[in-house]
Amino acid sequence: MVGWPGSPGDRATPRHGTMILPEVALDPLGLDVQGPNVVAIGGGHGLAQVLEGVQVYAGDIVAIVTVADDGGSSGRLTSTLAIPPPGDIRKCLLALSPEPSIWRELFSYRFDTTDVAGHSLGNLMLAALQDVFDGDFPTAVRVAGSLLGARGEVIPVAPRSLHLRAEIDGRWVDGQAAIARTRGTIRALCLEPDDESASADALRAIRMADQVILGPGSLFTSLISALMVPGIVEAIDQASGRLIFVANLTTQDGETLSLDGIGHLAALQQMTGLTRTGVIVAHHGDLDVPEPVRQLEYEAEEVETFGWHLVEEDLADVGSGWPQHDPIKLGKTLGELV
Numbered sequence: 001m002v003g004w005p006g007s008p009g010d011r012a013t014p015r016h017g018t019m020i021l022p023e024v025a026l027d028p029l030g031l032d033v034q035g036p037n038v039v040a041i042g043g044g045h046g047l048a049q050v051l052e053g054v055q056v057y058a059g060d061i062v063a064i065v066t067v068a069d070d071g072g073s074s075g076r077l078t079s080t081l082a083i084p085p086p087g088d089i090r091k092c093l094l095a096l097s098p099e100p101s102i103w104r105e106l107f108s109y110r111f112d113t114t115d116v117a118g119h120s121l122g123n124l125m126l127a128a129l130q131d132v133f134d135g136d137f138p139t140a141v142r143v144a145g146s147l148l149g150a151r152g153e154v155i156p157v158a159p160r161s162l163h164l165r166a167e168i169d170g171r172w173v174d175g176q177a178a179i180a181r182t183r184g185t186i187r188a189l190c191l192e193p194d195d196e197s198a199s200a201d202a203l204r205a206i207r208m209a210d211q212v213i214l215g216p217g218s219l220f221t222s223l224i225s226a227l228m229v230p231g232i233v234e235a236i237d238q239a240s241g242r243l244i245f246v247a248n249l250t251t252q253d254g255e256t257l258s259l260d261g262i263g264h265l266a267a268l269q270q271m272t273g274l275t276r277t278g279v280i281v282a283h284h285g286d287l288d289v290p291e292p293v294r295q296l297e298y299e300a301e302e303v304e305t306f307g308w309h310l311v312e313e314d315l316a317d318v319g320s321g322w323p324q325h326d327p328i329k330l331g332k333t334l335g336e337l338v
Helices: 046-056 074-080 087-095 103-108 121-132 137-149 176-181 200-208 219-227 232-238 260-272 300-305 327-333
Strands: 037-042 060-065 154-155 163-168 171-173 188-190 211-214 243-246 279-283 309-313
Touching: 037 046, 037 103, 037 219, 046 060, 046 087, 046 219, 046 232, 046 327, 060 087, 060 200, 074 087, 087 103, 087 121, 087 154, 103 121, 103 137, 121 232, 137 154, 137 163, 154 176, 163 176, 163 219, 171 176, 176 211, 188 219, 188 260, 200 219, 200 232, 219 232, 243 327, 260 300, 279 327, 300 309, 309 327
Parallel strands: 037 060, 037 211, 060 154, 211 243, 243 279, 279 309
Antiparallel strands: 163 171, 163 188
């Protein structure tokens, strides 16, 4: 599709002077050309589940991924190699690459011994590709997607890593990982630096989308952190594609333990300045949830006071040991909302 992110004119050349792959291989692999352009925004496992699900109906898929993660392998690489956090990027690439391959095995591999214990090989490969392309991380991600045969495009929301700070019950907590595990009510959230503009490819994808999906995933540290990057919410507010907020199944022990369902929606709007409304897709049915986590529920009348429309379906993965979305069920529901 002309102008869709990742087109040939957007590519960088590696410092060694030759392209690693044939040029055509850098384009995202298309799905049903008659299907809609779908953009999904967020991070973590929730975004990956959406990307798995939308492949059943989408024509083009773009994932716009947070760059505020500072935990685990991603945090270590961000601090030592000056690379945007690669972990959520890698999860999204794998979600868009369902076919078995040696590249998929390599990007999924995680070391468990010696100095590289805890690192994913996929994260290290993204770091290496960034170095090969003279620090151009978006191009590194596109090349990784080509190697994996990804059925879509994965775009970091900003070209470099961002630092999160949150005011929780009157005290400031630094860093995504610390915020995510801190119990209490988040009163304020800020990004540093606060003037890092969103990726031009991300903004273009939102403008061209037939459907823009927010969540599921960690409300503050994945979704809101991505939406707070300057330009993203403005692009969503001006876009013509249908807006969908996929509600989490449960609270998260830490950052959202004190919020109910409508509290998630209120925080989303208040902290990002989002003015557009759309459809909330929520799970219908009882879940077995261990304390202190609670199942999230929504009432249609209350949702409508915020200007949103509620759609409830059975979306849970019954075979999972922890409540999470079933990508097949989620994809079916989202496909009916184009």
